[in-house]
Each structure stands twice: as structure tokens, then as C-alpha cells.
Amino acid sequence: MAVDPAELRSCLGHFATGVTVITCDGDGSPHGATVNAFTAVSLDPPLVLVSLDRKSKACKYLDGSPFTVxxxxxxxxDVALHxxxxxxxxSPEWEPGEAGLAPRLRGSLAWISCTPWRSYDGGDHVLYLGEVQRFEYRSTDPLVFYLGSFRHLGPAFETVPWLESGDSPGISWFAPAT
Structure with missing residues (x-):
């Protein structure tokens, strides 16, 4: 069965994501790209992954270079749209990265500065793994992307659902399949 790329994109749009801007130093000046394909990979070593369209301008700057999520x-x-x-x-407000790390954006909910770990072919994208060197975060609501639009979070659940599940890392047993 052939997969229609437009329909697949519509289907994937049903997964709500946070919104990030990946920043790096390119040609001696800061550059960035809005990306919602970002995820944590490992705590030991501390790794994150970003996925960039291989035709994007940012892709050429990220290859083998430090980046900040x-x-x-x-x-x-407005920063995401920029x-x-x-x-x-x-214009967005920049903060310099520490020695050997990429610049970051002022006012972000969180930033994660990385050095390059590996990159992989991801079809029409390149998957970049970065080793986390420094990070900072604050408590406020994130920008969310869902079905092609920016959204706001609704009220929080009273409990954290996975803390009570059989798949929680702190629980030593697995729930039987039903």
C-alpha cells in the first residue's frame, strides 16, 4: 500500500507537541529553526534528539556543531513564527552560549545546550543526537502545536498518570496483558 504524504502529515498532526527553536552558530552569527520533532533519548549519557528537514538552511549549520534546544x-x-x-x-533576543556552546533565546521556558553526539539518515530528514552539557528551565506554560495551530494547555490532571501504572520505572512488576 502506498502512503500519501499529505494524509500521513495530517495524521501525524494529531500528536500534540511542544514547540522548540533549535539554535546554533553559523558563519559567525546565530541562526535558528522552529522544530517540533524533539525528544529526550537517554539520561546516561544525557542525550536528546532533534529532526531537521535535510533541505533546511539550519541543517547545514548543525552538522557537527553544538546546538541549543x-x-x-x-x-x-511570534518567536516560533520568526x-x-x-x-x-x-526580532528575537539572543543570549550568548557558554564557551563552545550554541547561543540561546532569551525568555524560553527551557534551554538545553548540546554538543554533537551522532547524526543519522532519517529519509528526508537528518536526526541529530546531542549530548546535553548545560540546561536551565523555569515554571510556566509551554507553547503547544496541534493540528497545524498553536495551542494552550488545559488544566492539569490531579495525579501523574504514569506514577500509578505498571510501566513506571519505580515499580518492579509488569501488569499482565488483558
């Missing part, structure tokens, strides 16, 4: 907060939709190629009236 900037997790955007709810009011940073780095998606639709600049708004105000």
Missing part, C-alpha cells in the same frame, strides 16, 4: 513558552508564538520563516515586527 529552546523550549518555547506560551507567549512566544524561525519558521515568517518574521514578525520584533
Amino acid at each position: 529552546n523550549v518555547l513558552t506560551e507567549p512566544q508564538d 524561525f519558521a520563516g515568517r518574521p514578525r515586527s520584533r
